[in-house]
Amino acid sequence: MARYSGPVCRLCRREGLKLFLKGERCYTEKCAYERRAYVPGMHGQARRSKVSEYGRQLREKQKVKRMYGLMEKQFRHYYKLAAKREGVTGENLLRYLERRLDNTVYRLGFAVSRAEARQIVRHNHILVNGRRCNIPSAQVKVGDVIEIREKSREQARLTESLEAVDRRGVPAWLEAEPKHFKGKVTSLPQRADVTAPIEERLIVELYSK
Numbered sequence: 001m002a003r004y005s006g007p008v009c010r011l012c013r014r015e016g017l018k019l020f021l022k023g024e025r026c027y028t029e030k031c032a033y034e035r036r037a038y039v040p041g042m043h044g045q046a047r048r049s050k051v052s053e054y055g056r057q058l059r060e061k062q063k064v065k066r067m068y069g070l071m072e073k074q075f076r077h078y079y080k081l082a083a084k085r086e087g088v089t090g091e092n093l094l095r096y097l098e099r100r101l102d103n104t105v106y107r108l109g110f111a112v113s114r115a116e117a118r119q120i121v122r123h124n125h126i127l128v129n130g131r132r133c134n135i136p137s138a139q140v141k142v143g144d145v146i147e148i149r150e151k152s153r154e155q156a157r158l159t160e161s162l163e164a165v166d167r168r169g170v171p172a173w174l175e176a177e178p179k180h181f182k183g184k185v186t187s188l189p190q191r192a193d194v195t196a197p198i199e200e201r202l203i204v205e206l207y208s209k
Contacts, residue, residue, distance in 0.1 A: 057206035060199050067196065068097050069114050074137070079207050090200030091191050098173075098189040101128070102136035104146055108176050108183035109165025110158060125152040140185050147182035 051059070065075045082092035097103065102118040105126060111117035118136045120126060126133055127147050128140070140146065148158060162178045170176045171193040176183040 054206075057202040060202040061206055064097070064198055064200075064203060067114075067198075068100070068103060069118065070097075076207070079203070083208075090204045093203065094191065094194050094198065094200055095189050096139070098171075098194065099139045099141075100136065101126070101133060101138040101140055101146070104140050104174070104183075104185070107171055107174055108146060109162050109168070109170065109178060110148060110181075110183075112161050112164060116157075116161075125149050142185050142187060144185045145182060146185070147180070153181050 061075070065072070068075075070078075078096045079089075079093055082096055083089050085092045098107075102114055102121050105111055105120060106114045106117040110126075111120055121136045122134055124132055124134050125148055127149055128138070129145055132149070152158065158181075162181075165176070165178065170183075171189065173185065173187045173189045173193055174183055175186050
């Protein structure tokens with residue numbers, strides 16, 4: 001599956017807020033957004049014209065897509081699934097995004113960013129219900145147990161990630177056991193569990209045109 005492989009700090013600057021794409025670096029003074037909080041490009045500091053309603057919808061979609069590290073085809077697929085389900089489409093969309101295995105690994109504190117979580121999953125370090133799963137897009141279910149493979153638990157990077165989990169916190173739909181390198185899905189993610197500044201209504205309006 002295709003993925004974005006360019007500089008990620010410019011994505012934060014383009015969206016006008018921190019997307020926390022570089023993990024711990026985003027919390028330090030080295031964060032590029034802190035030093036240059038304006039859009040990239042030679043005219044980045046120039047005054048911008050008023051953004052249209054379509055522009056707001058597009059920027060919101062781009063922001064969420066980049067936050068979860070998805071390409072357009074993947075993101076649109078999740079929207080179509082969300083639109084077919086009963087309930088509020090925007091909340092259904094966020095629920096699909098949150099239940100991705102790579103996001104769950106990140107939320108449990110096994111990685112400092114979703115990109116690192118995707119790499120951990122791809123490199124066969126993750127077990128789901130005792131079985132190896134290397135598909136980042138796999139949807140976790142209530143009752144699933146996600147853990148680090150025993151042979152991978154001594155990695156220094158993993159220890160550093162678990163030490164930093166207190167800063168982010170673990171959402172209510174997950175139960176983390178850092179000492180045992182595992183976590184459990186106790187319920188489906190709710191809208192209140194997504195604390196990032198997301199206006200999913202704008203995304204639904206954009207795709208429903």
